[in-house]
Amino acid sequence: MKHITIKDIARELNVSVSTVSRAMNDTFDISAKTRDKVLKTAKEMGYHPNPVAKRLHQQKTFQVGVVIPEFINDFFPQIIMGMQNVLQAEGYQLLIMQSNECFETEMENVLKLEENMVDGLLISLSRETQNIDYYNKLYEKGMPMVFFNRVNEMIKAPKVIFNDFKWSYFAVEHLIKQGCKNIIHLAGYKHLSLSRERIRGYEKAMNKFHLPYDDDCIIETGFMIDEGEIVMKRLLDKGICPDGIFATNDPTAIGAIKALKSAGKRIPEDVCIIGFSEAMWSEVVDPPLSSVSQPTNLIGYHAAHLLLEQLNEKQTEDNTIKLDGKLVVRTSSQRG
Numbered sequence: 001m002k003h004i005t006i007k008d009i010a011r012e013l014n015v016s017v018s019t020v021s022r023a024m025n026d027t028f029d030i031s032a033k034t035r036d037k038v039l040k041t042a043k044e045m046g047y048h049p050n051p052v053a054k055r056l057h058q059q060k061t062f063q064v065g066v067v068i069p070e071f072i073n074d075f076f077p078q079i080i081m082g083m084q085n086v087l088q089a090e091g092y093q094l095l096i097m098q099s100n101e102c103f104e105t106e107m108e109n110v111l112k113l114e115e116n117m118v119d120g121l122l123i124s125l126s127r128e129t130q131n132i133d134y135y136n137k138l139y140e141k142g143m144p145m146v147f148f149n150r151v152n153e154m155i156k157a158p159k160v161i162f163n164d165f166k167w168s169y170f171a172v173e174h175l176i177k178q179g180c181k182n183i184i185h186l187a188g189y190k191h192l193s194l195s196r197e198r199i200r201g202y203e204k205a206m207n208k209f210h211l212p213y214d215d216d217c218i219i220e221t222g223f224m225i226d227e228g229e230i231v232m233k234r235l236l237d238k239g240i241c242p243d244g245i246f247a248t249n250d251p252t253a254i255g256a257i258k259a260l261k262s263a264g265k266r267i268p269e270d271v272c273i274i275g276f277s278e279a280m281w282s283e284v285v286d287p288p289l290s291s292v293s294q295p296t297n298l299i300g301y302h303a304a305h306l307l308l309e310q311l312n313e314k315q316t317e318d319n320t321i322k323l324d325g326k327l328v329v330r331t332s333s334q335r336g
Contacts, residue, residue, distance in 0.1 A: 064087055064119060067109045080096060082301045101223075103131070105126070121138075127188075146307045151192075160306065164194045167327070182242045186246070188223055223251060257332070293326050
C-alpha cells in the first residue's frame, strides 16, 4: 500500500508542495478556500501525517522513558497507568523498561532510552542502586527527569514519594493496639530512603508505647514473597516467634504468612501481621492481609505532571511531592 505524501496531494491539485504544507499548518497567508480544498483532497486520498517528520521538525520525539524495578507485583503497573493517562493526553508515548532489581540493567535501560532520544525519564530505582552520580550529571545536562517511589534523596531531580514514616507509624501503632508487644520489622533495603523512613516509623511507635526492641528486631529482608518466607523461616528455626510483624510491603508479609502457617502458627491469634502498599492479592490471601494503601494512580499522575512542567520549560513549583494513604485493616491483624 502506497503511503500518500504532500507531494501526491500537490500533484493532484496542481499546486506547489509549499502551498499544501502551509494549508495543513493553517498559516496566515493561505486562504480559507485553498485550505479547505487541500484538507478535503488529503482526506479523500487517505493522507496521514508522518509522525517521524513532525517530531524531527519540532525537535522532539514525544516519547518518555519509564524505568521500574520489576513487573512481578501490581504496584508499578498501576503507577504506569496513572502516568499514561496524563502523558498520552499530551501526545506522548511511554517506552517502558524494567531493571529486574539490577543496577547494571537499570543503567543499560537508561542509556538505551537516551539513544532513542526520549524527551524525558521517569525512574524508580532498583534495590541495588546506590551510585547516583550519572543521574545527577544527566539532570544537570538538561534531561527532564522525575524519580518516584524508590528514590535517593541526594538526586537533584524532582521526586514523588509517599509519607512512609507517618503510615509506618500508624501500621505499628495498630499492631500495638491489638495487644502486640514483641514486634519485628521485615525491612526493605536500608540504602533506599523509603526503607529508612519505614524503619523510622516503626521506631517512633515502639518508643512512644515504651516497647523494647533492638537492631535484631529490624531485619533487612527485601521486597519479594520468597525473601519474606526465607527470613521468617530462619527466625522460626531459631525459636524466635514475635507476636506482631510489620512488613515493608505486602509480598514480604505474604511470604512471612506462608512460613508461619507451615510452622502451625495461627494468624492473627498467635501472630498479627500487617503489610504495606495494598497489593491486589491482599484480599485473597488467607487470611486477608492488613496493609497500608498507597495512591498508585496519584503517584503516576504527579510524576507525569512534574515531567511535563520540565518538558514545557516551566518552573517546577515543588521539587518533592509527598503523598498520603490510608490504613486498611483485615483479618491478619485484627484481634477480638
